Amino acid sequence: MTRIQPRQIPQRALTALTDGGIHPLLARLYAARGIRSKHELDTSLKALLPPDALTGTREAAQLLADAIEAGARMVIVADYDCDGATACAVGIRALRAFGADVHYLVPDRITLGYGLTPPMVEIAARLEPDVLITVDNGIASVEGIAAARAHGMATVITDHHLPGDVLPEADVIVNPNQPGCDFPSKALAGVGAMFYTMLALRAELRERGAFAERKEPNLAELLDLVALGTVADVVKLDHNNRILVSQGLQRMRAGRMQPGIRALFAIAGRDPARASAFDMGFALGPRLNAAGRLSDMSLGIECLITDDAGRAMNIAQELDRLNRERRSIEADMQEAALLRLEEFDAGNKASIALFEPDWHQGVIGIVAGRIKERLHRPTIAFARGNEGELKGSGRSIPGLHLRDALDVVTKREPDLIVRFGGHAMAAGLTILEHHLDRFRIVFEDVVSSLLEPADLQRRIDTDGALEGGYMSLEVARLLDQEIWGQGFPAPVFDDVFRVERQRLLKDRHLKLELSRQGVRYDAIQFNHAGGAPGDIRAAYKLSVNEYNGVSSVQLMLEHFEPA
Known part of the structure; x- marks a missing residue:
């Protein structure tokens, strides 16, 4: 059962925005998303929160500046998703521009798992680093940081994940979610935390006179990377994150981007001159993530740090191949999951926990997300990990903070989960295979206690x-140019239409011709093989359909029901 519910529009905010000269439709959309003043729509760099507002950036800058002056060797330990890859690329590009001796490593998802583990430190030690820097991980790496310190390495954590009860004893931690940090933007992505650290380092080097005889690096040139990682990690697009994404998109649209970003646009068949958050979330991001899921994220990082356009294109082609392979694996896994769920009574269950022995660790998160979307239940998909262990990846629904729910599970059954971490909407965990049935029972009990029936x-x-008057190409393109995403959702409208014609495309997509007040509109609902009644109430997005060089308005249906 799906319910269509119009958002509330605060009239005072709507009036303030329209009086401020905002387009009437945009003012209505912004007001419904919590915008109260025109100031909150300022996406210029001067509106960005200052680096020294983020706890740890000043100390990290001093440590890294000392290391650069001493010619010390640095190693960045990255994560194997798009946020981690872009954060690593920001660090590599910025630190090398500052004159640092810096290298990077990224753990293999299957053999080493997530984060700075002691085995990962042993691999890093072969490079003989003086300074170890984590990006998009580290806040839970208590043992890993201890191992690095035992090797005599200075340690800097840059992360954004929620901390556990015990913090690692790193030299410096930069994380907006660490205790005692008053940084207003708690939604900063891992790439955002690294970008802020590099901004602080540049300021420190400037004070030390490092740029007296050479050009100061322009870190704004890295904002395409920051925007990509921020959107792909599905963090909340608060005001500060919208600035980062907007600035990155402006650079892409103007043709100023890393060769790897340009290659990813080309291989995805997208036009960077009309770049949108959708492109980053659904075209570029998945191709980078495919490397971490099926191969080695070093491939994705190399794509982002090379200045050779030919090499970038070769890597992008390989990333595209991996993404096609990922989609094939995912389709098979999803089919198996749906077969398992044919007799599932969603009305009697609050959660789903699935496991198949042949599932691929790198794709379980995507499958969990697909099942969650289909059944609207918090879902965890498991695959086999190390001997006797299952690796799980979960996706949640509004109303349930998934990491907090797993924390409740561990408090009720301390031996049930080996390790876990994550966010409100996504989390990862490891359990012993023989504990799976028990986990399902306890997880269901916890989720049931935390969610309301609604x-x-x-x-x-x-x-x-x-x-x-707004059902036009001009308005559709206006909406495409705005910054939409997690916590600031793209506009969805609803109205009643007459179904004039309908047919199936490729046996899976419903193509319709709708009419309203004497005007006809093309519409499509993807992955919907059922027919529509004569009159429908539809929730839809306004989009631009490009076909044979002709542009037209198309309604992308999210849901419809009999009117």
């Missing part, structure tokens, strides 16, 4: 009806 009903929040 939370288990899928709800589509809409922006109400769209006036006929």
Whole structure:
């Protein structure tokens, strides 16, 4: 059961925005998303929160500046997703521009798992680093940091994940979510934390006169990377993150981007001159993530740090091949999962925990997300890990903070979960295989206690009806140019239409011709093989359909029901 619910529009905010000269439709959309003043729409760099507001950046800058002056060797330990890859690329490009001797490593998802583990430190030790820097990981690496310190390495953690009860004893921690940090943007991605650290380091080097005889590096040139990692990690697009994403998109649209980013646009068949957050989340990001899921994220990082356009294109082609392979594996896993769920009564369960012996560790998160979307239940998919262990990846629904739910599980059953971590909407965990049935019972009990019955009903929040005058190419393109994403969702409208024609495309997509007030519109609902009644109430997005060089308005249906 899906419920269409129009958003509330605070009239005072709407009036303030329209009086401030904001387009009437945009003012309505912004007001419904919590914007109260025109100031909150300022996406210029001068509106960015200052680096010294983020706890640890000043200390990290001093440590890294000392290391650069001493000619010390640095090693960045990255994560194997898009956020980790872009954070690593920001660090490599910035530190090398500052004159640092810096290298990087990224753990293999299958053999080493997530984060700075003691085995990962042993691998890093072969490079004989003086300074070890983590990006998009480290806040939970208590043992890993201890191992690095035992090797005599200075340690700097840059991360954004929620900390556990015990913090690692690193020399410096930069994480907006660490205790005592008052940084207003708790939604900063891992790449954002690294970018802020590099901003602080540049300021420190400037004070020391490092740029007296050479050009000061322009870190704004890295904002395409920051935007990509921020969108791909699905963090909340608060004001500060919208600035980072907007600035990155502006650079992409102007043709100023890393060769690797340009190659990814080309291989995905997308036009960077019309770059959008959608491109980063659904075209570029998945191709980078495919390396971490099926191969080695070093491939993705190399794509982002090379200045050779030909090499970037060769790597992008390999990333595209891996992404196609990932999609094939995912389709098979999803089919198996859906077969398992044919007799599943969603009405009697609050959670789903699935396991198949032949599932691929690198793809279980995507499968969990697909099942969650289909059944609107917090879902965890498991695959076999080290001997006797299962690796799980979970996706949640609004109303349930998944990491906190797993924390409750560990408090009730301390021996049930070997390790876990993550965010509100996504988390990873490891359990022993013989504990799977027990985990399902306890997880279901915890989720049931934390969710209200209404939370288990899928709800589509809409922006109400769209006036006929706004059903135009001009408005569709206007909306495409805005920054939408997690916590700042793209506009969805709803209205009643007459179904004039309908047919199936490729036996899986429903193509319709709809009419309203005498005007006809093309519409499509992907992955919907059922037909539509004569009159429907539809929730839809306004989009631009490009076909044979001709542009037209198309309604992308999210859901419809009999009117």
